[in-house]
Amino acid sequence: MVTASLVKDLREKTGAGMMDCKKVLTETDGDMEKAIELLRERGIAKAAKKSGRVAAEGLVEAYISEDGKTGAVVEVNSETDFVGKNEEFKTFVMNIAKQVVENNPADVEALLAQESMEVAGKTVQEVLVDKIATIGENMNIRRFARFESDGLVEKYIHGDGKIAVLVNMKKGTSEVAKDICMQIAAARPEYVRKEEVPEERVNKEMEILKAQTMNEGKPEAIAEKIVQGRIGKFYEEICLVDQAFVKDPNKKVNQLLSETDSEVVEFARFEKGEGIEKKEENFAEEVMNQLK
Numbered sequence: 001m002v003t004a005s006l007v008k009d010l011r012e013k014t015g016a017g018m019m020d021c022k023k024v025l026t027e028t029d030g031d032m033e034k035a036i037e038l039l040r041e042r043g044i045a046k047a048a049k050k051s052g053r054v055a056a057e058g059l060v061e062a063y064i065s066e067d068g069k070t071g072a073v074v075e076v077n078s079e080t081d082f083v084g085k086n087e088e089f090k091t092f093v094m095n096i097a098k099q100v101v102e103n104n105p106a107d108v109e110a111l112l113a114q115e116s117m118e119v120a121g122k123t124v125q126e127v128l129v130d131k132i133a134t135i136g137e138n139m140n141i142r143r144f145a146r147f148e149s150d151g152l153v154e155k156y157i158h159g160d161g162k163i164a165v166l167v168n169m170k171k172g173t174s175e176v177a178k179d180i181c182m183q184i185a186a187a188r189p190e191y192v193r194k195e196e197v198p199e200e201r202v203n204k205e206m207e208i209l210k211a212q213t214m215n216e217g218k219p220e221a222i223a224e225k226i227v228q229g230r231i232g233k234f235y236e237e238i239c240l241v242d243q244a245f246v247k248d249p250n251k252k253v254n255q256l257l258s259e260t261d262s263e264v265v266e267f268a269r270f271e272k273g274e275g276i277e278k279k280e281e282n283f284a285e286e287v288m289n290q291l292k
Helices: 004-014 018-027 032-041 087-103 108-113 124-135 174-187 199-215 220-238 253-259 283-291
Strands: 057-064 070-078 139-148 152-158 163-171 248-252 263-271
Touching (some): 004 032, 018 032, 032 199, 057 139, 057 152, 070 087, 070 263, 087 124, 174 253, 174 263, 199 220
Antiparallel strands (some): 057 070
């Protein structure tokens, strides 16, 4: 069944009109992924980004060792944005990032089991539980990424902990690394270079582009050639080195790297609450319910 909520979600994710959204959802029996593909094939939806609404609170933070060779980026979620501004919470998140750099846990579960660097004799899990009790909100260490570099690691934090970027450079200066971090924060690449994009992702994109082109009335033989041209645009959107450099759009990132004899190995971009859908509540109603 196609609900108004489903139509609203599809409209937010694609920017397509309400009637177009309702039509493709009906055709696909409410399958969101298929509906997005259908809208793109018909040239109605421009983007393939399906991260959903960003609504969870908390902070993303990054820490780099003194020698600049090891770095970590972390996300710790809370229930409200007030906690994200709390100094005790900010210190806790930074300490988690330091813990990841210095103790190299395999995953979040292993991190929680480690002895805390913040409070001797307690695990990270126990310190987290204490913070939940003192701050008065549920909190969660959601994810982290950690890089060790032969060159240097650089970070960039945007919007008081809304976006955090960590980049591992095999070659290059701190200045170039900072420019790359800002590029990643602004342009949201998913991969460093096109060789890293999974083949199935490329094949799916080419299928969509071909259907889109043929729906424009082009013969199949010509559509194939047009698709080859358009797939380059796809790489420009999702691959760091193929993107236009945000500080100088006339230059590609790979040109910047070549000119400065720099090389990017890997990166991580964390956006606070990315991909987490938070239940929307009426604040006035919530207060009235509590008073009752």
